[in-house]
Amino acid sequence: MNTETRYGWVSRLIHWLMALGVIAMLGLGAYIVRMEVGFSNLWLFGVHKSIGMMLFALIILRLIWHRISAPPAPMPAEAAWQDSAARIAHRSFYVLLVLIPIFGYIGSAASGLDVLLFERWKVPSVVPVSEAWEDGAFLVHSILTKLLAALVLIHIAAAIKRRDGTLRRMLLGSAEARVA
Numbered sequence: 001m002n003t004e005t006r007y008g009w010v011s012r013l014i015h016w017l018m019a020l021g022v023i024a025m026l027g028l029g030a031y032i033v034r035m036e037v038g039f040s041n042l043w044l045f046g047v048h049k050s051i052g053m054m055l056f057a058l059i060i061l062r063l064i065w066h067r068i069s070a071p072p073a074p075m076p077a078e079a080a081w082q083d084s085a086a087r088i089a090h091r092s093f094y095v096l097l098v099l100i101p102i103f104g105y106i107g108s109a110a111s112g113l114d115v116l117l118f119e120r121w122k123v124p125s126v127v128p129v130s131e132a133w134e135d136g137a138f139l140v141h142s143i144l145t146k147l148l149a150a151l152v153l154i155h156i157a158a159a160i161k162r163r164d165g166t167l168r169r170m171l172l173g174s175a176e177a178r179v180a
Ligand code: HEM
Pocket: 015, 018, 019, 020, 022, 023, 066, 071, 072, 073, 074, 075, 086, 090, 091, 093, 094, 152, 155, 156, 159, 160, 166, 167, 168, 169, 170
C-alpha cells in the first residue's frame, strides 16, 4: 500500500516495469518501421504488439491501483510551476499510454491481419478492415509516440535533477535515508 509519504512496492514495481517496457517499445517501434520487412523479421511486429498490449493492461492496472491505494502527494518542488508541470506530465503519461496502444491496435486490426497476443490468443477485432483506418490510426500512433518520447526525456531529466529524495522515493519507497 502507498501511504501519504511513501510509495508501496506495487506502485514502484508497476512504475519500473512500465518504464522498462515503454523505453524498449519506443526503440522497437522505431526499429520495425525502418527495417526491410521479410519472413525472418516479421515476428518482431508480433513482439511489439504483444508487449504493447501487456503495457496497456499494466497502465489500466496502475490506474485501478491508484484508486485503491492513492500515491503519496508530490514532494514540494522549488517553484510552484514545477509542481504543476509535474502534475501535467504525469497525467499526460497516463493519457498517452492509454491512447498509444489503442491506436496501435486499431491500425493493426484494420489491416485485416489477426492481432495475436504472444502468437496464441486472438484479440477480437472490433474495427473495419480499411486502409484509411489503418493509415489514420498508425499516423496517430506515430505522432503520439513522438510526444511520449519527448515526455520521457523531460521526465528522466527532472527526476535526476531533483535532489530532494523524489528519485529515492520511487526507487526505495521512502524519500528519507533509512536511519540504522
Ligand atoms: C520511460 C517511461 C516512464 C514512464 C511512462 C513514467 C511514468 C511515471 C508516472 C506516470 C509517474 C507518476 C507516479 C504516480 O502516478 O504517482 C512517475 C513518477 C516518477 N518517475 Fe517515472 N516514468 C518513466 C520512467 C522513469 C525513469 C527512467 C525514472 C528515473 C530516472 C523515473 C523516475 C520517476 C520518479 C522519481 C517519480 C516520482 C515522482 C514524484 O513522486 O513526484 N521515471 N513516472
